[in-house]
Amino acid sequence: MSEPAASHTHTGGPVTVRGLIKCFVGICGTTPHWLLAIIARVSIATVFWKSAQTKVDGFTIKDSTFFLFENEYNVPLLPPEFAAYMATVAEHVFPVLLIIGFASRFSALALLGMTMVIQLFVYPNAWPVHILWVMALAYIIGRGPGPIALDHLIAKRHS
Incomplete structure (x- = not known):
């Protein structure tokens, strides 16, 4: 019973x-799904957006960003300059998509991949923070962005 x-x-x-x-x-x-989804989307988008803003000055990637990718970050397989561009673009695009709720699961999956690279190769001792990122991203991937999202409106229109 x-x-x-x-x-x-x-x-x-x-x-x-x-x-x-x-x-x-x-x-x-x-607690309703829509509230949890918004909290997950906004919180993780904020983390990556703030990181993106440290990499640029206006529309230009800072020299310090290239320096970090060449000398501190140990991103495997990718040339440091290419990795710097990719990370900077990803950290600007995917948070915006999460906030508006468009391609949310794909965006969360992309940021989850980034989180795994950061955890495994860049800051392996930062797992207490990264596990929180993983939880927010996993929630979005698993449950979706919720009803207050463009994805929801698009799905509703095409059903």
Whole structure:
């Protein structure tokens, strides 16, 4: 027999840790997908957009960006200059797509690939931060961008 859903109101009995946890789980279980999707999209887009902005001055990639890709980042297989261009473009394009909710799953997958490269080859000790990125990106990939997204409007129009 399963337990009934947690109540969000206090019943008058003593407050216990177990009761608080049950209440918290009940509230989390009722959080709508649209809200979680927006939080995931905006939070991860902000991370990558801010990173992109450190790489440019106006519409020009900074010399320091090329220096980092040549001397600090150990991106395999790609020439450093090409990797600098690719990362800069990706960090500008995919966050915008996530914010507007267009090609959201593809954008999240691309940023997940970038996150894996960063984790494995650039900053391997930063996994506590990167795992949070992975969770937000995995949510978008798995559940989609939610109803407040261009993807949703396009899918609705073509169904």
